[in-house]
Each structure stands twice: as structure tokens, then as C-alpha cells.
Amino acid sequence: AQKITQTQPGMFVQEKEAVTLDCTYDTSDPSYGLFWYKQPSSGEMIFLIYQGSYDQQNATEGRYSLNFQKARKSANLVISASQLGDSAMYFCAMREVTGGGNKLTFGTGTQLKVEL
């Protein structure tokens, strides 16, 4: 069975600093995908970044990068140059490839607060 673990319920970071949000996962499927979503206080789910299990390089999307360490089964999100608008809940998720679908399993989330 899949499992996603986010061990940081809450994090604080100062504006313009970088922050790392931790995510570890457990799966026996050799083919999987890892995702990060942002949920601001308004409630919508915003896709940030994706990493495939066979991707050789770490994914990057603007200020977001995914530190993928396959042997350690970790997929940490790094946000560079934090902004006040980055304050939100962040969810790590894993896609189950079986059946070719996109059934996502989510972690419990990390609440990030960016301070002046």
C-alpha cells in the first residue's frame, strides 16, 4: 500500500528566504509520480510541480524545485525566495500507476507561514 508522510505540520520562514518542505513516501510500484499541491486559505488546490520515478533530473518550476532522492524515498519541495503569498497549506501526493490512472494518495500537509 502507498503511503505519503509529511512530518512538519507547520513551518515558518522569513520573506525572501528559502524553505524546504519534507515528504517521504512508500511504494512497491517501480513506476510512480510525485506531486506537490498548494492550498491557500481560499481552499482551491493548485498544482505546483511533478516528478516521475524515472526522471533523471530534479523537477523545477520557477521558484519551486523538487529534491528527489529515490533511494531515500523522499521528495522534498524547495521554495526559493519566499513571498507572503506562499503562505498556504502544501500537500505532497503520489500517483499510483496501476491501471494507468492518476489516483493520487495525499499526505497530511504542511502549513507554511511566510513572515516579514
Added chain:
Amino acid sequence: DADVTQTPRNRITKTGKRIMLECSQTKGHDRMYWYRQDPGLGLRLIYYSFDVKDINKGEISDGYSVSRQAQAKFSLSLESAIPNQTALYFCATSDWGRTEAFFGQGTRLTVV
């Protein structure tokens, strides 16, 4: 207009009532999902459907049922609502071969 639309956005209902949450999408995706979000628990999968004739239970399907009326429509029903079904509900869609899932705006359901 949103690609994935959920109605209603907010609903308060009484214990024992039947309620339906509706989801429609304009993305042309085959796959649709219903998730439930509770504080501290993340999002948990209730049901998912890979096409009109395919319905699958997720990890927390008890007390819920779904209907895939068309490729673009996927409804979630609570046959007899109970207070611990109070939560934020999300519909999501994805395409075969695509990576991310696209979410609706969510439905905040309160059962009193």
C-alpha cells in the same frame, strides 16, 4: 469559467438527509475522482471513475455512492448524512497519460 465545477459550493444539511454533490468538467478528461479533506488528515479518496462504465471504491467509500452520468459529470451522494461527514469535498479530473489532476473549487458540507 472553471474547468472543473462543483455545485453547491457550500451546504448545510441535517442528519439523515440525502444530499448530492455534483461535479462537471470541460477538460474532456476520462478520469474523475471524489476526495474528502479533513483537518490533519489530508485528502482521502472516496470514489473514482475511469470512464462512464467504470466506478471504483476509494479508501473511504462507506456511506457514499456515486454516479457517472456522462464523461463530463460525476456526482457524489450521501444517502443518509451524518455529522462526521462534515468536511470539504473535492472533485478532480485527469487525462490518460497526463500527470497532474485538476481540482474543482471544493464543496464545504456541514451536517448538523
